[in-house]
Amino acid sequence: MTDKMQVNLRQVAMEILYEVQKNNGLLHVVLSDALKKYQYLDKNERSFISRLVQGTEERKIELDYIIDSFSKTPVKKQKDVIRIILEMSVYQLKYMDSVPASAVCNEAVKLAVKKNFGTLRGFVNGVLRNIARNIDNIEYPDKSTNTDKYLSVKYSVPEELAGYFLKKFGDNETEEMFEAFNKDKSTYIRCNTKKTDIAGLTAALEAEGVTVTNEGIDKRIDYALKISGYDYLGGLKSFRDGLFFVQDISSMLASQGGFIKRDAYVIDVCAAPGGKSINAALMADIGHVSSRDISGRKVSLIKENAERLGIDNITYKVWDAVKKDEESVEKADVLICDLPCSGLGIIGRKPDIKYNVTYEKIKELALLQRKILSTVWEYVKKDGILIYSTCTVTPEENAENTEWLVNNYPFELIGKPEQIMPQDGTGDGFYIARLKRTE
Incomplete structure (x- = not known):
C-alpha cells in the first residue's frame, strides 16, 4: 500500500482535472475512480480532493476570468498543467477560506516544479500573490449592460x-x-422494500453513524430518505447488504402515479444507470422488467446493482433503442422512455456537462428523442402507459416532444406533465410526462 504521507492531495486533484479537461474524461467517473484508488486516505483528505476538483470544474469560467485579469499570459496560451494549477489555486483563494493564501501560493509553486515547470515558478507565484491581494475586489462584467x-x-x-x-x-x-x-447537492436513497422498510433502513443507517432525514422529499414518495455524514457508500454495511440504492427524488417521481401494477410487464428502453428499472421492479414485484441499453458495460452495471439488491425480476438486453424490436410490439403495460438528453437539469451534480452543450446539440438530441419515440411507441399495449422523461429543462426536448408525440401517435396525456426545475428544491431538474395509448 502506498504511504499516505507521500500523497500530494493537490497533485491528485490536478491529475483528475487534467484527465477531465485535456482528455475529455467524465468528471464523476474520473473522480470516483481516483477516490477508490486513495480510499485509504482519511475522510477529510478525500473530501479535500473532491471539493477542490468539483469546485474548480464547476467554477472554471469564473476562475479563468480572474486569472486573465491578473496574468499577462492569457489562460488560452498557458500550458495545460500551469492553467489547471492556477485554476485550482484561485478556487482555494476564493472559495476555501480554511486554506491560508500563503499555503495556496507555496503549494502551487511546489506543484509546478514537481511537474517539471520550474522555469514558470516565478510566473505562478506572482500571478497568485497578486490575485490573493485582490480576491475580494474582482470586477465582474456589468450585469445591466451585458x-x-x-x-x-x-x-x-x-x-x-x-x-x-x-x-x-x-x-x-x-x-x-x-x-x-452551484449549491451543494443532497444524496437521496431509495429503500429496497424487498429486504426492509423505511424504519428498518433508518435504524440500520443510524447504527452506522449516518444522518438520516426525510426533509425535502416529495410527499408522494414514502420509500426515500436523505442521507449525509457518511464516509463513502461502499463502506456502509447497509449498502453492501443491498438495503438501498442511490436515486434522486426527481427520478423516483417518474415511476409515481400508480401506473406500475404489481403484475406489470415493464420495458425500460434506455435504462442506464438503472434506477428506474430497479424502482419499477420493486413496484412490479410479481411482474417483470426488461431493462435495455445500447452500452454493454452499462447493462452489466445495472445487473450488478440489481444483484446486490437481490432483485430477480429483471432481464437485461444490450439494444439500440432506435432499432425496432419486433418481439416487444404491444407487450408492455408500461414503457419507460427516459431518453438521452442534454442533461442540463443535473449540472449541479455533473458540472462538466455545461461546457459541452450548445443549441445545436440540444436540437440534435431532440431529434434523437423523436427517432427513439417513433420506434418504441409500438411496444405499448392498448390502454398501456408510456412514461417520457428527461433530466433536462429545455422546451425542445420536453414539452415540444411531448406535443409532437401526442399529435403523431395514438397517445393522450394523463394529467399535466411535470417540469421540475433545479431551483425548486425538490431534486434535480427533470421532466416527466405520462401518456396512455388510446388505440
Missing part, C-alpha cells in the same frame, strides 16, 4: 448557453437556476 457575459462569468456557464437560458426563461429565473446549479 447580462449574458455577467451570468457566464459569475456562474461559469458558457456565454452561448447563458444566452439560450435567458431567451427561454428570462433574467430572474435564469439566475435562480444558475445559483441552484
Whole structure:
C-alpha cells in the first residue's frame, strides 16, 4: 500500500482535472475512480480532493476570468498543467477560506516544479500573490449592460448557453437556476422494500453513524430518505447488504402515479444507470422488467446493482433503442422512455456537462428523442402507459416532444406533465410526462 504521507492531495486533484479537461474524461467517473484508488486516505483528505476538483470544474469560467485579469499570459496560451494549477489555486483563494493564501501560493509553486515547470515558478507565484491581494475586489462584467457575459462569468456557464437560458426563461429565473446549479447537492436513497422498510433502513443507517432525514422529499414518495455524514457508500454495511440504492427524488417521481401494477410487464428502453428499472421492479414485484441499453458495460452495471439488491425480476438486453424490436410490439403495460438528453437539469451534480452543450446539440438530441419515440411507441399495449422523461429543462426536448408525440401517435396525456426545475428544491431538474395509448 502506498504511504499516505507521500500523497500530494493537490497533485491528485490536478491529475483528475487534467484527465477531465485535456482528455475529455467524465468528471464523476474520473473522480470516483481516483477516490477508490486513495480510499485509504482519511475522510477529510478525500473530501479535500473532491471539493477542490468539483469546485474548480464547476467554477472554471469564473476562475479563468480572474486569472486573465491578473496574468499577462492569457489562460488560452498557458500550458495545460500551469492553467489547471492556477485554476485550482484561485478556487482555494476564493472559495476555501480554511486554506491560508500563503499555503495556496507555496503549494502551487511546489506543484509546478514537481511537474517539471520550474522555469514558470516565478510566473505562478506572482500571478497568485497578486490575485490573493485582490480576491475580494474582482470586477465582474456589468450585469445591466451585458447580462449574458455577467451570468457566464459569475456562474461559469458558457456565454452561448447563458444566452439560450435567458431567451427561454428570462433574467430572474435564469439566475435562480444558475445559483441552484452551484449549491451543494443532497444524496437521496431509495429503500429496497424487498429486504426492509423505511424504519428498518433508518435504524440500520443510524447504527452506522449516518444522518438520516426525510426533509425535502416529495410527499408522494414514502420509500426515500436523505442521507449525509457518511464516509463513502461502499463502506456502509447497509449498502453492501443491498438495503438501498442511490436515486434522486426527481427520478423516483417518474415511476409515481400508480401506473406500475404489481403484475406489470415493464420495458425500460434506455435504462442506464438503472434506477428506474430497479424502482419499477420493486413496484412490479410479481411482474417483470426488461431493462435495455445500447452500452454493454452499462447493462452489466445495472445487473450488478440489481444483484446486490437481490432483485430477480429483471432481464437485461444490450439494444439500440432506435432499432425496432419486433418481439416487444404491444407487450408492455408500461414503457419507460427516459431518453438521452442534454442533461442540463443535473449540472449541479455533473458540472462538466455545461461546457459541452450548445443549441445545436440540444436540437440534435431532440431529434434523437423523436427517432427513439417513433420506434418504441409500438411496444405499448392498448390502454398501456408510456412514461417520457428527461433530466433536462429545455422546451425542445420536453414539452415540444411531448406535443409532437401526442399529435403523431395514438397517445393522450394523463394529467399535466411535470417540469421540475433545479431551483425548486425538490431534486434535480427533470421532466416527466405520462401518456396512455388510446388505440
